[in-house]
Amino acid sequence: MVKAAVKKYRILALxxxxxxxxxxxxxxxxxxxxxxxxxxxxxxxxxxxxxxxSWEISSPVFNTSQTAYEIRVSKDPSRLVAGKKLVWSSGxxxxxxxxxxxxxxxxxxxxxxxxxxxxxWDNHGKRSSWSPVASWQMALLRNEDWxxxxxxxxxxxxxxxxxxxxxxxxxxxxxKIISAVLFITxxxxxxxxxxGKRVGNDYFTPGWTSYAxxxxxxxxxxxxxxxxxxxxxxxxxxxxxxxxxxAWENNKNVFGNKLGxxxxxxxxxxxxxxxxxxxDESWSSGTGAIRYSELYHGExxxxxxxxxxxxxxxxxxxxxxxARLGSHTLTNLVxxxxxxxxxxxxxxxxxxxxxPKGEVVLDxxxxxxxxxxxxANGRKGDTIKVYHAEVLDRNGNFYTTNLRLAKARMQYVxxxxxxxxxQPHFTFFGFRYIKLEGIREAIDTSDFEAxxxxxxxAKTGEFQSGLPLINQLQHNIQWGQKGxxxxxxxxxxxxxxxxxxxxxxxxxxxxxxxxxxxYSFFAKWMDDLAADQLKDGSIPYVVPNALxxxxxxSAGWGxxxxxxxxxxxxxxxxxxxxQKQYPMMKKWVEFIxxxxxxxxxxxxxxxxxxxxxxxxxxxxxRAALTDKYLIAQCFYAHSTQLLINAANVLxxxxxxxxxxxxxxxxxxxxxxxxxxxxxxxxxSSQTAYVLALEFDMLPEHLRMQAADRLEENIKSxxxxxxxxxxxxxxxxxxxxxxxxxxxxxxxxxxxKYPSWLYPVTQGATTIWERWDGQKPDGSFQTESMNSFNHxxxxxxxxxxxxxxxxxxxxxxAPGYKRAIIAPFPDKRLKKANASLHTFYGRIVSSWExxxxxxxxxxxxPCNSSAKLxxxxxxxxxxxxxxxxxxxxxxxxxxxEVSGKPCVELGSGSYTITVxxxxx
Ligand code: RAM
Numbered sequence: 001m002v003k004a005a006v007k008k009y010r011i012l013a014l015x016x017x018x019x020x021x022x023x024x025x026x027x028x029x030x031x032x033x034x035x036x037x038x039x040x041x042x043x044x045x046x047x048x049x050x051x052x053x054s055w056e057i058s059s060p061v062f063n064t065s066q067t068a069y070e071i072r073v074s075k076d077p078s079r080l081v082a083g084k085k086l087v088w089s090s091g092x093x094x095x096x097x098x099x100x101x102x103x104x105x106x107x108x109x110x111x112x113x114x115x116x117x118x119x120x121w122d123n124h125g126k127r128s129s130w131s132p133v134a135s136w137q138m139a140l141l142r143n144e145d146w147x148x149x150x151x152x153x154x155x156x157x158x159x160x161x162x163x164x165x166x167x168x169x170x171x172x173x174x175x176k177i178i179s180a181v182l183f184i185t186x187x188x189x190x191x192x193x194x195x196g197k198r199v200g201n202d203y204f205t206p207g208w209t210s211y212a213x214x215x216x217x218x219x220x221x222x223x224x225x226x227x228x229x230x231x232x233x234x235x236x237x238x239x240x241x242x243x244x245x246x247a248w249e250n251n252k253n254v255f256g257n258k259l260g261x262x263x264x265x266x267x268x269x270x271x272x273x274x275x276x277x278x279x280d281e282s283w284s285s286g287t288g289a290i291r292y293s294e295l296y297h298g299e300x301x302x303x304x305x306x307x308x309x310x311x312x313x314x315x316x317x318x319x320x321x322x323a324r325l326g327s328h329t330l331t332n333l334v335x336x337x338x339x340x341x342x343x344x345x346x347x348x349x350x351x352x353x354x355x356p357k358g359e360v361v362l363d364x365x366x367x368x369x370x371x372x373x374x375x376a377n378g379r380k381g382d383t384i385k386v387y388h389a390e391v392l393d394r395n396g397n398f399y400t401t402n403l404r405l406a407k408a409r410m411q412y413v414x415x416x417x418x419x420x421x422x423q424p425h426f427t428f429f430g431f432r433y434i435k436l437e438g439i440r441e442a443i444d445t446s447d448f449e450a451x452x453x454x455x456x457x458a459k460t461g462e463f464q465s466g467l468p469l470i471n472q473l474q475h476n477i478q479w480g481q482k483g484x485x486x487x488x489x490x491x492x493x494x495x496x497x498x499x500x501x502x503x504x505x506x507x508x509x510x511x512x513x514x515x516x517x518x519y520s521f522f523a524k525w526m527d528d529l530a531a532d533q534l535k536d537g538s539i540p541y542v543v544p545n546a547l548x549x550x551x552x553x554s555a556g557w558g559x560x561x562x563x564x565x566x567x568x569x570x571x572x573x574x575x576x577x578x579q580k581q582y583p584m585m586k587k588w589v590e591f592i593x594x595x596x597x598x599x600x601x602x603x604x605x606x607x608x609x610x611x612x613x614x615x616x617x618x619x620x621x622r623a624a625l626t627d628k629y630l631i632a633q634c635f636y637a638h639s640t641q642l643l644i645n646a647a648n649v650l651x652x653x654x655x656x657x658x659x660x661x662x663x664x665x666x667x668x669x670x671x672x673x674x675x676x677x678x679x680x681x682x683x684s685s686q687t688a689y690v691l692a693l694e695f696d697m698l699p700e701h702l703r704m705q706a707a708d709r710l711e712e713n714i715k716s717x718x719x720x721x722x723x724x725x726x727x728x729x730x731x732x733x734x735x736x737x738x739x740x741x742x743x744x745x746x747x748x749x750x751x752k753y754p755s756w757l758y759p760v761t762q763g764a765t766t767i768w769e770r771w772d773g774q775k776p777d778g779s780f781q782t783e784s785m786n787s788f789n790h791x792x793x794x795x796x797x798x799x800x801x802x803x804x805x806x807x808x809x810x811x812x813a814p815g816y817k818r819a820i821i822a823p824f825p826d827k828r829l830k831k832a833n834a835s836l837h838t839f840y841g842r843i844v845s846s847w848e849x850x851x852x853x854x855x856x857x858x859x860x861p862c863n864s865s866a867k868l869x870x871x872x873x874x875x876x877x878x879x880x881x882x883x884x885x886x887x888x889x890x891x892x893x894x895x896e897v898s899g900k901p902c903v904e905l906g907s908g909s910y911t912i913t914v915x916x917x918x919x
Contacts, residue, residue, distance in 0.1 A: 030059040030066075030122045030862065032131035033841070037116070038337075039519045039572070044137040045219050045335035050102040051136060052576070054839045055118050057098060057128070057862040063906030064862045068094045068121040073105060077115045077133050087114065092121070098863050099815055099839040100574050110141040111181065111219075111266060122862075137219065139335030140183060146333070148183075148264040148278035150326035153285040155319070161300075164290035164426065167261050167323055168234040169283045170313050173226055176270035180226055182233075185217035185333065187260035187326075189240030189426045193311035194225035194233050194265075202340035203453055204426065207487040208241045208500075209334075209524075210544045211255040213531035216336040222265060233277060234311030235261050238293040238426035245296050247546045248496045250405065254546050260326045262333075279323070286310070286320035293426045296406035296496045298388075302413035303420060304380070338524040339456040341486050343370070347450040352443055353433075355397045360436045362448055367432040367766040367789050369483035369493040370453040371410070373423040377441070380416030384438040385409060388431035390494055390788040394778025398435045401783040406496040428453055430483060430494030430789050432765065454482045457516035460837040463800050466830025466848070469751070472760045474800065478515050480767040480791035485512070488525055488544065492769065492787035499542040500525070503557035503607060504792045507729045509564050511797035513571045514807075514836055522568055523577055529561055530584040537591030541607075553591065554606045555632035556726045561588040562639040566646060572839065573815020575649065582646055589643050589659070592636050599662075599669035601636045602629040609687040611770060612724030613717075613754050624722030626685040631726060633670045634691040640666060641695070645811070670697050679705050686713050687727030693738070694730040707738035714743060720754055721747050721771075729795035736803050741824045744803070748796065749828055756796050767794040805834035805845040810867070821845050821858055822869035822895075840864040844909075847871075853915040862907040870912070875901045877918040881910055 033056040038046055053071060057064070071090040074080035083089075088105025095101075098120070108114065114137075117130040140146060153165045165188075182199060184192055185206040192199040199220050206216045225231075237260070238244075243253045264278035289306035293299045309315045350365040367390050376384060388408040393399040400408065408429050412422045436443065463474045484490045489505040489512075490498045505525070512518050525543070532545040539558035541551045552558065565581035568574070592601050608628040615623065640663045647655040670692075674682045679702035681688045689710035692698055698706055714720070723731050732744035751757045754771035762774055769790035770781045780786055802808050806823030809816060816838040823845055825832070831848035841861025848855050860866045870878055870885070875892060878885040878901065885892065891904035 028059070028061055028124065029126045030057050030064055030120060030128045032056070032118060032120065032128055033058050035116075035118060035131045035134045036839070037134065037136040039523075040339070042135045045139045045337075046136045047139040047141065047335045049108065050104070051108075052100040052102050052574070053116065053118065054099040054101070055120070055131060056839065056841045057120060057122075058841060059122065059862050059907070061124055062908035063123070065123050065906065066096055066098050066120045066863045067123050068092050069098065069101070069118055071101070071116060071118045073103070073114050073116045075112065075114060080115045080117060080133060081130075096863065099817070100576065108138050110145050111138055113137045139219070143330050146262075146264065146330050147276040148262050149280050150260045150262050150328045151279045151281070151283055151285070151323040152258050152260045152326040154321040154324045155285060161292045162239060163287045164236050164238045164293050165259050166234060166236050166286050166288050166307070166310055167279070167283050168232060168310060168315065169277070170230055170232050171277045173228055173231055173267065177223060177226060178268045178270050179221065180223045180265055180267045182220045182222045182263065182265045183217055184220075184235070184261075184263040185215055186235070186237045186262070187256050187258065187328075188237045188242045190235045190237045190261065191425060192220075192233070192235045192263065194222050195227065195231055196309070196312040197225055199225070201342055203343070204240065204341050204428075204487065207336060207338075207340065208544055210528045210531040211242060211332070213332055214334045214527060215332045217262070217333055218336055218340070226267070230313040232311060232313040232315065233263070233265065235263060236288070236290065236425070237261055238290065240295065240426055241544070244294045245496065247499060248404065251546075258326065260328065281322060281325055283323040284317070284320045285323040286317050290425060295427050295498065296408070298407055298409040298411070298427050298429070299424050300411040300413075301422070301424075303415040304413060306415075337527070338487070338520040341453055342456045343451050344454055344456070344482070345452040347452065349445045349448050349450075352445050353396075355392070356395050357397045359398050360439075360443060361392075361398055362434050362436065362443075362445065364432055364450045365765070367430065367479065367483070368450055368452050369428055369430050369486065369789070370451045371424045371427070371429055372434055373421065373449050373451055375447040376412065376414060376420045376422050376439070377418055378414045378416065378439070380414060382414045382416075382438060382440065384412045384414065384422065384436070387435040387437075388429035388494070389433045389435065390431055391774065392433060393780070398433060399780075402780065402786040402788070403495045404784065406494065408494065423451070428486065428493065430492065452482065453486065455485045455487055455521055457485065457518055457521055458837075459515070460517050461514035461801065461835065463514070463797070463805065463832070463834045465804075465832045467828075469757050469760050470748070470829065473756055474797065476760065476764055476766050477511060477791070477794035477797040479765060480789060480794045481508075481512055481515055483766060483789045484791050485516070485518075485521060488528070489521075491792070492790045494789060495787060499546055500528075500544060501542050501557070502529070502539060502560035503541075503554070503610065503725055504790070506556075506560035506563040507725055507795045508791045509567050510571070510802070511795050513567070514797060514801045517837070519568070519572045519574070522564055526564060526568070526581050526584070530581065533561065533584055533587060536594065537587035539588055553595070553604055555601065555628070555635040557607060558588055558591070559635045559639050561585055562642040566642040569646070569649070570809045570811065570814050571816070573817060578646055579650055582650060585639075585643050585646055586655070589639050592639065593662070596636070599665040600629070600673055601632040606632055607725075609685070609724035609726045612685070612687065612727070613722035613771065624685045624687065626683045626687040626727070627674070630674045630681065630683055630688055631691060633666065633674065634695050634697055637663060637666045637670065637697055638695040667697055671699070675702070680709065681706070684713065685722065685727075686710060686731060687723045689713065690723065690727045690731045690734050693734045704738065707734070707740065710734065711740055711743060714747070719743070719746050720750055720752070722754070725792050728793055729798065732796065732799040733803065736799075736824055741803070741826070744799070745826045745828060748799075756793065764788070767791050800832075801834050801836065804829065805832045805847065806869070807834055807836050807843055807845050816840055816843060817864050819843055819860070819864065819866040820869070821866050823847055823856065823871055825849055825854060825871055838864070851916060853913060854919060856912040858905075858910045858912065860905055860907045860910075865904060865906050868903050868905060868910075868912070869895050869898075870901045870914075872919040873901070873914040874918070877914065879913045
């Protein structure tokens, strides 16, 4: 008995050891976590002839990097996994590259779907398994792939209300289908339906682009929507950005004055044949429930005018007439590169308010962008009106004056059913509060929910400190981004504006790229910038250009054409993208050169340091005005510098040489025109010193005194910020660079106006356009320009991630292939935890400080490295993972400028401690 039991335990023990061994070996193997094609997971509509693959590797073993990879591609997932009949196999390629690896097989076919996998070998001699099967679908690569013709409504339009137009067609399917893909776009915004079901979960398609040059189409798999027998396809088309009210002053028809639809379903049959159901004169057109639809003004939806079944088979509509053919080019059609706008979150109201004026108001507790979905129950013909507002006024009443001409109103005419679900289709609102009219019964808040809409960018970053006010600031920055990243980066989402202001986008870019994956979002918008660039190289103030050709060329706005491409390259490391954008960068610099005299850019209109500090009561008597041409000269130099950087990366040595010579002249002209012999700038403002220092305008020997003057200037305003849009993104960065981080923290932590935290103390849930959008007494800044959801001043987020927790790129190994992690901790913050998900994986930098000392946790993802710069201590008294840094395996050095100890680390997780005595 005993013997048998011992034997049994021995076997069990052996089994356990074997299991542990297998597990240990398994653990030591690297894994592929995520695989991207063109920066997206299984994208559709890929137009690149050599799509780029990226993959993220994980391994519990420290210092893991890739030594080789193998990619395989097939048209069939099961063949792919079997490794048979491959379209392409890279074979084993000895390379560290795991990001943006180009496809190298035979030409890819229009509209075709491909499946792919990758596996890697690491520096510990281990190989990963093949990654899970991922796919991509090609776009329509040739014009002749379009069988569809543009169609337009065949009826006389109501030219005042311009109701949403509906298009439809029945068609038969009589054979077995393998697949069916819908390719579709519109002049206007569309929603598509097959057999009554909405296709996809994207909103505001086809998105907003520079329509004349680039009109996006979408492609959707509709195989499962089809049935044997009669089928129907339908689409509703609204004004949207294309011909709706856009830009202020009741401007409309900016891109065209007729709505239209272009769509085709490509049906692939089991017998190998293909058929297209495409828009042509056999389609019919009509109208329905959506009687009015405008982005700024909202919609009127009359459920009684709904034509039930209009998008289902067999519908015979009253008043429907044949569609007409439109004559438009197909040459501007492009597939969609960025993520679509989708519903992201649902928010419940937190309060029902009766205002002093007697208004019935719901508070959602968050200034957000999207719309409200309502469950209603009323009588036939009842009209429910929903108004939207960001704030209540000082008396607690509903305030919409800052929306200017935008009516931001939904009107629903009820059918009188027991429950009607009300929601908009082609409009959005920026709001925290709604005012309700026309509801008979007592309001039940559970019948209302706010739907948050924005471009579907993956969340990549987190920043959290030990101070609730700073955490709310970070929350507000993130919500500013959500609310303004709707296919294009807009300035604001609520008033009669909502435009792609180039200046705002460039100042916020780095912050945005911490919070979310904005690779595709900005790559797409850069295509619009290039498309809208004027012949003389000038860049419009807003892109897509809704203002016209006379509105272009401002310093700090047009420089989006150099600043965004260079920074995109820094954070995502895509050299091909930089190459594509290089001509635009160069044309912009050449534009500036063409406007300059004696190397000085001192002509033309400029916004300058937009919305800088202007005291109302003038106690200390100084508005912080900066000479606009001084600013322009700084941006001339900066753009030239970024062009040189790009030329160097792309191996364009002749350009690099020529523009370096130009840069010298631009800086010399700056010093001659705007700097006194002792280094004082003609504008005694924070922004002047910040830009001159950030862009290295001054000779070395004048820099420190300029930084001291900046400090003096800040202190002369009782230590507060006076910068506008252009100085704000850099002020703390410059202070840190010149050893004045303590002052940077003072600015960040200040709670009184003007400061980043002032709006937070006033209950803000987003970033405001003005430092004093709402004053301490509850009154407002000028109603003509006072948005409560404007991300530009949120650019401080970059400093929080990049300096407070210290996560930065290395220009020589961009895309975080090698990160530089150099935090600037401060006791007042208590702690700061940041993480950033890059194409290599998650970088973490989290520190905390108390009486005992300093503790810092760092994570470095596989196949990347980091240079850690220690904020305190000497190598001998810094502990890293329990070992003295002096004895730690890793390349140790001293940082050139600051003399701080540094160490080079491979992937892994590290805990660094310094006791307070050693700090
Ligand atoms: C306003 C907005 C926008 C800014 C322009 C110059 O319309 O504040 O953000 O870029 O002006």
